[in-house]
Every structure is written in structure tokens, then in C-alpha cells.
Amino acid sequence: TVQDFSPSYEKCDVNLRTLGVLARLLCIIQETQDDMSVLAKLSVKLHYGKNGTIMKQEARLSNFPLTPETELKGLQKPIISKKTDAAHRLPTSAEHPASSWVGLAKSGLPPEPPRVRSRGTALSELWLQWDVHEEQRRYFRLSEMMWRDSLSLVEEEDPHMKVSLGSSDMGVSAHLQSSKTGTTRFFTSNTHSSVVLQGFDQLRVEGLLCDVTLVPGDGDEVFPVHRAMMASASDYFKAMFTGAVSIKAVYCCLQIALIQTLRHKLRGMKEQDLMCIKLHGVNKIGLKKIIDFIYTAKLSLNMDNLQDTLEAASFLQILPVLDFCKVFLISGVSLENCVEVGRIANTYNLTEVDKYVNNFILKNFPALLSTGEFVKLPFERLAFVLSSNSLKHCTELELFKAACRWLRYEEPRMEYAAKLMKNIRFPLMTPQDLINYVQTVDFMRTDNTCVNLLLEASNYQMMPYMQPVMQSERTAIRSDSTHLVTLGGVLRQQLVVSKELRMYDEKAHEWKSLAPMDAPRYQHGIAVIGNFLYVVGGQSNYDTKGKTAVDTVFRFDPRYNKWMQVASLNEKRTFFHLSALKGHLYAVGGRNAAGELATVECYNPRMNEWSYVAKMNEPHYGHAGTVYGGLMYISGGITHDTFQKELMCFDPDTDKWTQKAPMTTVRGLHCMCTVGDKLYVIGGNHFRGTSDYDDVLSCEYYSPTLDQWTPIAAMLRGQSDVGVAVFENKIYVVGGYSWNNRCMVEIVQKYDPEKDEWHKVFDLPESLGGIRACTLTVFPPEDNTGSPSRESPLSAP
Structure with missing residues (x-):
């Protein structure tokens, strides 16, 4: 019941809207409790002056035993227990002078929150709060107190919307939009998406409303899922279930080099009408990780499941999972695994990870030389490192010896000798080192490219005054500072x-x-x-x-x-x-x-x-x-x-x-x-x-x-x-x-x-x-x- 004494309806429009929301929420909360009959009748009186300001405000809850203190004209704070209907006094206005409370509390909270059929949440207590501050602002606030969450709606007279959050797990955001006909308020729940996600996951667990079954390429294990859910999270599945190909999907395919997948999409996927689909490019470990992430937004990674997850995420175009894998790889790079991490980054085109591995090796190359992992470097990465100006704490002679060690580790590698030696800066070696250590290596005397590199070094050193105008990549300083x-x-x-x-x-x-x-x-x-x-x-x-x-x-x-x-x-x-x-x-x-x-x-x-x-x-x-x-x-x-x-x-x-x-x-x-x-x-x-x-x-x-x-x-x-x-x-x-x-x-x-x-x-x-x-x-x-x-x-x- 709302009684309004304002000169015009427009001036109290926001108040009526807000009170309507409060009353509606009261009804919803009542419906969540099977043993709860009509609890209360909310009566509010708003008295306005000629200039539209509030002169008097009253509120009353009735239809259940209440003491006279319930009327919110004073600053007393009674709390009513549903089971005993007895009034329990809260701190007085001297302790909390800025607010007045009337509440309904459910006493004797159980050790575990009960499941509510219609709302999927549990009610612990309901509060209706009416604050009157010194600056004459007014608030209507309703908090639905959950076990860990709360929902609050607030109105101010200035008018601006404020949102009060009972915890960081749940809240409401709002904004105003004014027009000649009045003010419209838009509310957004910050927890709605997570609730929906949890609901979909529960449906999947219980096998309800699933409309397609996915089968990994390496086994017969089946994964019932919802087409709409999978399509909303992956352009791959969207194309599979609808036959539609987006520009983003094409770009993703090109980016991860899935040309075969791209062709499959461009001609329309025949799987869109199938009830059971086998994914030949994904194994069961990777597929399970992807499905779990789509339904829960959570992902657990370790080195045992990383590549399976990466392969599935790349094939199915689950970009957030790829980002998680990148973070996991970067955070764990060490001397013992940097070569392997680099291989993974190159295989799945993880540019950020690849760049990080390069920088890691450049900074730790002397230490890497002392491990057995150095000889496992691929040619392309070793050539990049040897050519880089960012490589520090190594002489050119040490780099030459490292390159020779890598070449001799496997006989087929000798075909890379000339290409690798182009990255060694022989002109910066001393003549003694060139004679004693470089010219004694067989391929440096027999390979024409390597012989020319030695001649270049000799000529450079014989003309000291000309060196400033003879500069090249092999004579430049190894520094990027x-x-x-x-x-x-x-x-x-x-x-x-x-x-x-x-x-x-x-x-x-x-x-x-x-x-x-x-x-x-x-x-x-x-x-x-x-x-x-x-x-x-x-x-x-x-x-x-x-x-x-x-x-x-x-x-x-x-x-x-x-x-x-x-x-x-x-x-x-x-x-x-x-x-x-x-x-x-x-x-x-x-x-x-x-x-x-x-x-x-x-x-x-x-x-x-x-x-x-x-x-x-x-x-x-x-x-x-x-x-x-x-x-x-x-x-x-x-x-x-x-x-x-x-x-x-x-x-x-x-x-x-x-x-x-x-x-x-x-x-x-x-x-x-x-x-x-x-x-x-x-x-x-x-x-x-x-x-x-x-x-x-x-x-x-x-x-x-x-x-x-x-x-x-x-x-x-x-x-x-x-x-x-x-x-x-x-x-x-x-x-x-x-x-x-x-x-x-x-x-x-x-x-x-x-x-x-x-x-x-x-x-x-x-x-x-x-x-x-x-x-x-x-x-x-x-x-x-x-x-x-x-x-x-x-x-x-």
C-alpha cells in the first residue's frame, strides 16, 4: 500500500517504482519458503511540500504480531524472530544514529544451506532498511542475505544510483536514463552469468536437455553437451552446428594453421544434423578439459595434460584456454624445460611464449651451455640466439665452440654449419684465437662460405682505420643498449x-x-x-x-x-x-x-x-x-x-x-x-x-x-x-x-x-x-x- 501526498505524480515516480520493486522482492522471498504464509503488509506514506521535498515519511509492517516500536518514526531497531514472534532489541540510535531497521530473521541457521527448488538459493534473513542522513537524503534498501551473498537496491534523492554489496561474490549495478516522461532505471546482476553457468553445468552433470554427444578421436568415451552452450563458446562448434562461418573463425583457423579445418568449415559441416559427433583432432583428455572449462570457466593445468589441452584448444578455437596455457608455460620456464617449452610454443604458434623463451635463453645462455638441454635446441632458435645483439656474457670464441658442439651432436646437423657460422662475429675475435681455435676446425677450412668468413675477419682486422665504414652485422657490438x-x-x-x-x-x-x-x-x-x-x-x-x-x-x-x-x-x-x-x-x-x-x-x-x-x-x-x-x-x-x-x-x-x-x-x-x-x-x-x-x-x-x-x-x-x-x-x-x-x-x-x-x-x-x-x-x-x-x-x- 502506497500513500503519496506529492503535488504531482511525476515527483514521486521514482519512489513508486522503487517501492514496487521492494514489494515484488518481498513476495518472491515469501514464495521460497513452503511453510511461510503472508508475512506482512508494507505501508509507506510520503508527505511532500510544495517544492517537492519530503516533509514527512512513515512506514509500517503489519499482519503479524509487532510491537509499537515497529513504526519507523523513531530510531529504535527491533528484530522479529519468526519462530517466537518475540521482539529482540538491536543497538539504539546512539550507536547507529543514521539508520532505522525493521527485519524478519530466520533463527537457528542449519549447518548446511538447504536447496530451494524455485530459486536455487537459501534465505537466511530479510531486511528492510530506511536511512535518514544528515544531508536529508533518503534510501530504500532491501538486502536478501544469503549464506555468503547479498543483494541490495538503493535509491537516492539527488538522484544517483548507489549499489551496496553485502559481499564481493554478488552485487547489482545500475544507471539512470532521464527523459521528458520520467527516469528509467536499468539494473544489472553481477552474478547472473555465473548462476546460469552453474545451472548449465548441473544440467550437463544430470544429463538433462543435452542435445548432442561428442566423442574424442582416441576412444569411445562420450560427452553429452548442449549445442547452444558449445556454440556460444567456440566458433568451431558454432560453424559445426549452424554451418555459418564468421570472419573471426576464418582468422583463427589461419592463425593456428588449421587449414584442413578451414576447408571443412567453408563447405559447411555435415555434423550440424548429427546427434553423435566424433572429433578426430582431439583426444579425450583435451576434450574433457575444454568441456569442463566451457561449463565452469575453470581449468586445471599441469605438464602432463598441457599438450592435450593445447591441442584441443587450438583445434576447437577456445582462445581463453590458449591464454591460460600461455600463462602456465611462461610462469614455469627454467633451464631444464626452456627447450621443451619453446618446442611447444612453436608447435602451437604461441607467439608470446616463443618470445619469452627467446629472451630467457638470451639472458641465461652461459648457464644453458652447461646443461644437456643446449644441444636439443632447434637450429632456428640457436641461429636466432647467436645472431642477437641481446646475447650477453659470452665471447665470440665461446659462441663458436658452442656452435661446433651443437653441430657435432648429430651428424645430419653438419649441413647447417655454414648457416650457423654466419652468426658468429669472427672479426671481433683476436688473430690468435682465429688461428689457434677457428682455423683448426675442419669445416672452417673446407666449406667455401666458412672460408670467406675467415677472409672477411682477416681483412677487417688489417684495416683498423677503415672499420667505421666497414660495419656489418658480424662487426657490430653485441649490445642493444x-x-x-x-x-x-x-x-x-x-x-x-x-x-x-x-x-x-x-x-x-x-x-x-x-x-x-x-x-x-x-x-x-x-x-x-x-x-x-x-x-x-x-x-x-x-x-x-x-x-x-x-x-x-x-x-x-x-x-x-x-x-x-x-x-x-x-x-x-x-x-x-x-x-x-x-x-x-x-x-x-x-x-x-x-x-x-x-x-x-x-x-x-x-x-x-x-x-x-x-x-x-x-x-x-x-x-x-x-x-x-x-x-x-x-x-x-x-x-x-x-x-x-x-x-x-x-x-x-x-x-x-x-x-x-x-x-x-x-x-x-x-x-x-x-x-x-x-x-x-x-x-x-x-x-x-x-x-x-x-x-x-x-x-x-x-x-x-x-x-x-x-x-x-x-x-x-x-x-x-x-x-x-x-x-x-x-x-x-x-x-x-x-x-x-x-x-x-x-x-x-x-x-x-x-x-x-x-x-x-x-x-x-x-x-x-x-x-x-x-x-x-x-x-x-x-x-x-x-x-x-x-x-x-x-x-x-
């Missing part, structure tokens, strides 16, 4: 020039030291050819006029963490730019004790010599440069104590300079780099008046196609005479000097071209001006700890 690298610079306080070579470890967020230079450098030039780092010119002592400029050139080999000296410049120079272009180095302009330079030198690694090329129209120092499209671009700088904004382009094929559109801002001691098809100019400084300098915070990029400059976001802090590097399409500006603060800085700023944003990312270990930076693939220092020594086959001439 590319990092931001810094070199040299002058310290802030002591004005001491550094010779430190450092790399930044992005994962550890710290700087780590590599082999230092033999001599300190700042305001030098650096460039990379074939992952060899060249350090050219600069100064070894602090001098702002460039009077201590040097002409020496050194080359760093990250494969052995060693330096060697190469041919020197024709002229000493500092404050210059160095670019690597088409396998050559170009040193442009600068200054020395004699003054400003307009000359340009080119280094040829094949000849190990420097030669002059076309010079600039005027001398420049403090300029910047970059390369793009086979050309070198030089911007800004200082000429005769005047800051410039011009842009010049050098073509090494024609040996000519051309003028391009000038920058929008004059600047010197700035930096320049290329990202994509844009040339970025960053920072620097310029004159303020006639005798002082200011930082230039503005930045811009040049489009070679349009011959046009575009401004971008300004730097956060001024930096001049810096190191710059592009790493993962972000620009890093390292250290330098701030003219506004009159000091060297340790800051590293990162620019994101896509977002046009600057961020301070980390600091150098110390403030350094005249520092230089690049990216280089190296062996992180921790990889050298406990690893076999990498002896260079070269000695500096």
Missing part, C-alpha cells in the same frame, strides 16, 4: 677540463662512467660513424680565446671500451662544428691562437687523413650545424665579434656552399640537430649592448623543403656551448653556460617535437661548460662485471 653519452667539458669552480666519458642509464636514473679519454677536452667536436665515436680538436686547458686549441683526434670503440688515436687535423681548432656525412668527418671553421677560421677539413677513414674542402665565405666560430638529405647545414655563430643569423648549406658532392633563408634570431654558441625533416636551432647567446651577453631562450626549426623558419617553444633556462643529442625522437640539451646566471650549469633539458614542450629531466654529475653529447650503443658497465674480457684484436699504430 643505446644511451645518451657525454664527453669532456670544463668544471664550474676549478675551471679544470674533464676527460670523462659518461653514459646515462635511463632505467637506473644515474650516470655511469666509461673509459675516459687520454687527454681532457672541452669546446671540441664529436661525431659518430658506424658506432665509433670521434673526438676532434678542442682545448685541453681553459681559455676563452681559443689559444690552447689542439689538433689531435681520438676514436672510441665501444665494443672494447678503448680509445685509439687517428690522424690529426691540419689546423688546430676549437669553437668549431664537426659533422659526420657520407662516411666522412667535416670540421668547419672555429678559432685558434692565430684567430678565426673559415677553412673546412674533411677526414677520410679509408685513408686516415684530413684534407681541405671548399671554405666558407667568411670565418665563423661558435656556430652550430647538422646534416640532412646528404647535405650539411651551418647556422649562426660569430664573425669578427658580430653574432650572425645566416644559414649556409654545404654539398660534399659539388664541394660548394649555398645560402639559405636566415634564422629569425641572431645567436652563437647554440646547438643544432635534425629530427625527421626539420632542422632545430636551440639556445645560445648574443650581445646585450656592446660589451655583455644574454641567453637566447627562443628556438626555431628550419624546413629544407620550404626554405622557411618556424618558431617553437622557448627553453626553460638558457644554455650556451652545450652538448646536444637526439634520443628516441627527443632532443636533449646538456650542460653548458648560462650568461644570465654567469655560471656553468648541470641541467639537462629535453624537448618533445610532437608536443612542442620543454622539460628539465635530470642533471649532470657536475656543472660543465663546453661539454659535448651524442647517442651511442655501448656495453653498460654492469655488463662488463663478471663477463669474459673483451680483448681488442687491434693495437694502436
Whole structure:
């Protein structure tokens, strides 16, 4: 019974709907108990004011013995026992001031929940809750308390739906949809699907309503199932029972290489009308696992039943089971079973598992070599491992010996000798190892491919200066660690020039030291050819006029963490730019004790010599440069104590300079780099008046196609005479000097071209001006700890 005194029906529409749901649930619960007659009559009065707010609210349960406390005008909390009809007092409002309760409780709960025929659940108690909070919100809540579950419906006046869960096992979600005619509420049961699944499983166990029988291919055991259930979980069964083929089913067939199954589906499955179907591609263990999963959403796996389950899941296209198998395999990979897990992954096209096994072997290859499992590796996986740059803690000689051991394990494997040896980096072995251990192996002398590999190694080692332009897969460093690298610079306080070579470890967020230079450098030039780092010119002592400029050139080999000296410049120079272009180095302009330079030198690694090329129209120092499209671009700088904004382009094929559109801002001691098809100019400084300098915070990029400059976001802090590097399409500006603060800085700023944003990312270990930076693939220092020594086959001439 609902009495409503609101001015209009619309304002109480939600209340009526909610009360209707409550009353309906009361009736349902009553019906679940055979010995329960009509329990109660629910009467609710809602009194509204003119503005639609509730002025008064009353509720009464009648038709059974109740005390006057039952009327919910106060905050007393009686509980009525069905058997005794006696009122038992609950805690008062002082303990729970926010709620009032009336309830019906079934006392004396049995040790096991009884089965209820019509609902499949057991009732323990029923509560009707009416909460009145301080903020004047109202709630109608009905909880059907099960042995472990509860169901709650809640209404709020604001209006928003709230859901109260009695336990994590069961609940209701709801949302509102408003329209001109009122508000509609949609309820969703979070446990309905599991209840239906349990119901289907019970029907299967009891053999009720099953309409097809599945028979595994390896026996006569039968599995009665429901067509609808199997088809809903598997495209294979859907096609079998309906004759319909979905795009997803075709894709799955192709993905798991079941071509025969695909053809079977495309012509329509004759089994759709059969009552008993034999599945020839599935054995009884696998079929039982699949059926149990479809009906229970549960799967138990061990190494004994794994392959049977995988085979069935692949054949029947039960993708969740395949995912479970992948997780099971990955979680159990070890040195003892990695080969077998890899075989399973390859057989059933488990890409994620296959990738994980590869990574596991790469990280644990030295340990795997000491087990008997190594020789069981298939050729394809061993070849992948031997070719990988991620393979660590093994010398090339050790890898060669391992490959020979694998080849000799079975005579038929010798046909793979040439293919396997292509993955060994013979040029990185010492000449002594090549002579003593490699050339003594018979097939290395008789197989033409293997002989050519030895000749390649010999030629590579005989031409040390040419190595940067002779790089190949067999001469590259065995490392996948590319990092931001810094070199040299002058310290802030002591004005001491550094010779430190450092790399930044992005994962550890710290700087780590590599082999230092033999001599300190700042305001030098650096460039990379074939992952060899060249350090050219600069100064070894602090001098702002460039009077201590040097002409020496050194080359760093990250494969052995060693330096060697190469041919020197024709002229000493500092404050210059160095670019690597088409396998050559170009040193442009600068200054020395004699003054400003307009000359340009080119280094040829094949000849190990420097030669002059076309010079600039005027001398420049403090300029910047970059390369793009086979050309070198030089911007800004200082000429005769005047800051410039011009842009010049050098073509090494024609040996000519051309003028391009000038920058929008004059600047010197700035930096320049290329990202994509844009040339970025960053920072620097310029004159303020006639005798002082200011930082230039503005930045811009040049489009070679349009011959046009575009401004971008300004730097956060001024930096001049810096190191710059592009790493993962972000620009890093390292250290330098701030003219506004009159000091060297340790800051590293990162620019994101896509977002046009600057961020301070980390600091150098110390403030350094005249520092230089690049990216280089190296062996992180921790990889050298406990690893076999990498002896260079070269000695500096």
C-alpha cells in the first residue's frame, strides 16, 4: 500500500517504482519458503511540500504480531524472530544514529544451506532498511542475505544510483536514463552469468536437455553437451552446428594453421544434423578439459595434460584456454624445460611464449651451455640466439665452440654449419684465437662460405682505420643498449677540463662512467660513424680565446671500451662544428691562437687523413650545424665579434656552399640537430649592448623543403656551448653556460617535437661548460662485471 501526498505524480515516480520493486522482492522471498504464509503488509506514506521535498515519511509492517516500536518514526531497531514472534532489541540510535531497521530473521541457521527448488538459493534473513542522513537524503534498501551473498537496491534523492554489496561474490549495478516522461532505471546482476553457468553445468552433470554427444578421436568415451552452450563458446562448434562461418573463425583457423579445418568449415559441416559427433583432432583428455572449462570457466593445468589441452584448444578455437596455457608455460620456464617449452610454443604458434623463451635463453645462455638441454635446441632458435645483439656474457670464441658442439651432436646437423657460422662475429675475435681455435676446425677450412668468413675477419682486422665504414652485422657490438653519452667539458669552480666519458642509464636514473679519454677536452667536436665515436680538436686547458686549441683526434670503440688515436687535423681548432656525412668527418671553421677560421677539413677513414674542402665565405666560430638529405647545414655563430643569423648549406658532392633563408634570431654558441625533416636551432647567446651577453631562450626549426623558419617553444633556462643529442625522437640539451646566471650549469633539458614542450629531466654529475653529447650503443658497465674480457684484436699504430 502506497500513500503519496506529492503535488504531482511525476515527483514521486521514482519512489513508486522503487517501492514496487521492494514489494515484488518481498513476495518472491515469501514464495521460497513452503511453510511461510503472508508475512506482512508494507505501508509507506510520503508527505511532500510544495517544492517537492519530503516533509514527512512513515512506514509500517503489519499482519503479524509487532510491537509499537515497529513504526519507523523513531530510531529504535527491533528484530522479529519468526519462530517466537518475540521482539529482540538491536543497538539504539546512539550507536547507529543514521539508520532505522525493521527485519524478519530466520533463527537457528542449519549447518548446511538447504536447496530451494524455485530459486536455487537459501534465505537466511530479510531486511528492510530506511536511512535518514544528515544531508536529508533518503534510501530504500532491501538486502536478501544469503549464506555468503547479498543483494541490495538503493535509491537516492539527488538522484544517483548507489549499489551496496553485502559481499564481493554478488552485487547489482545500475544507471539512470532521464527523459521528458520520467527516469528509467536499468539494473544489472553481477552474478547472473555465473548462476546460469552453474545451472548449465548441473544440467550437463544430470544429463538433462543435452542435445548432442561428442566423442574424442582416441576412444569411445562420450560427452553429452548442449549445442547452444558449445556454440556460444567456440566458433568451431558454432560453424559445426549452424554451418555459418564468421570472419573471426576464418582468422583463427589461419592463425593456428588449421587449414584442413578451414576447408571443412567453408563447405559447411555435415555434423550440424548429427546427434553423435566424433572429433578426430582431439583426444579425450583435451576434450574433457575444454568441456569442463566451457561449463565452469575453470581449468586445471599441469605438464602432463598441457599438450592435450593445447591441442584441443587450438583445434576447437577456445582462445581463453590458449591464454591460460600461455600463462602456465611462461610462469614455469627454467633451464631444464626452456627447450621443451619453446618446442611447444612453436608447435602451437604461441607467439608470446616463443618470445619469452627467446629472451630467457638470451639472458641465461652461459648457464644453458652447461646443461644437456643446449644441444636439443632447434637450429632456428640457436641461429636466432647467436645472431642477437641481446646475447650477453659470452665471447665470440665461446659462441663458436658452442656452435661446433651443437653441430657435432648429430651428424645430419653438419649441413647447417655454414648457416650457423654466419652468426658468429669472427672479426671481433683476436688473430690468435682465429688461428689457434677457428682455423683448426675442419669445416672452417673446407666449406667455401666458412672460408670467406675467415677472409672477411682477416681483412677487417688489417684495416683498423677503415672499420667505421666497414660495419656489418658480424662487426657490430653485441649490445642493444643505446644511451645518451657525454664527453669532456670544463668544471664550474676549478675551471679544470674533464676527460670523462659518461653514459646515462635511463632505467637506473644515474650516470655511469666509461673509459675516459687520454687527454681532457672541452669546446671540441664529436661525431659518430658506424658506432665509433670521434673526438676532434678542442682545448685541453681553459681559455676563452681559443689559444690552447689542439689538433689531435681520438676514436672510441665501444665494443672494447678503448680509445685509439687517428690522424690529426691540419689546423688546430676549437669553437668549431664537426659533422659526420657520407662516411666522412667535416670540421668547419672555429678559432685558434692565430684567430678565426673559415677553412673546412674533411677526414677520410679509408685513408686516415684530413684534407681541405671548399671554405666558407667568411670565418665563423661558435656556430652550430647538422646534416640532412646528404647535405650539411651551418647556422649562426660569430664573425669578427658580430653574432650572425645566416644559414649556409654545404654539398660534399659539388664541394660548394649555398645560402639559405636566415634564422629569425641572431645567436652563437647554440646547438643544432635534425629530427625527421626539420632542422632545430636551440639556445645560445648574443650581445646585450656592446660589451655583455644574454641567453637566447627562443628556438626555431628550419624546413629544407620550404626554405622557411618556424618558431617553437622557448627553453626553460638558457644554455650556451652545450652538448646536444637526439634520443628516441627527443632532443636533449646538456650542460653548458648560462650568461644570465654567469655560471656553468648541470641541467639537462629535453624537448618533445610532437608536443612542442620543454622539460628539465635530470642533471649532470657536475656543472660543465663546453661539454659535448651524442647517442651511442655501448656495453653498460654492469655488463662488463663478471663477463669474459673483451680483448681488442687491434693495437694502436
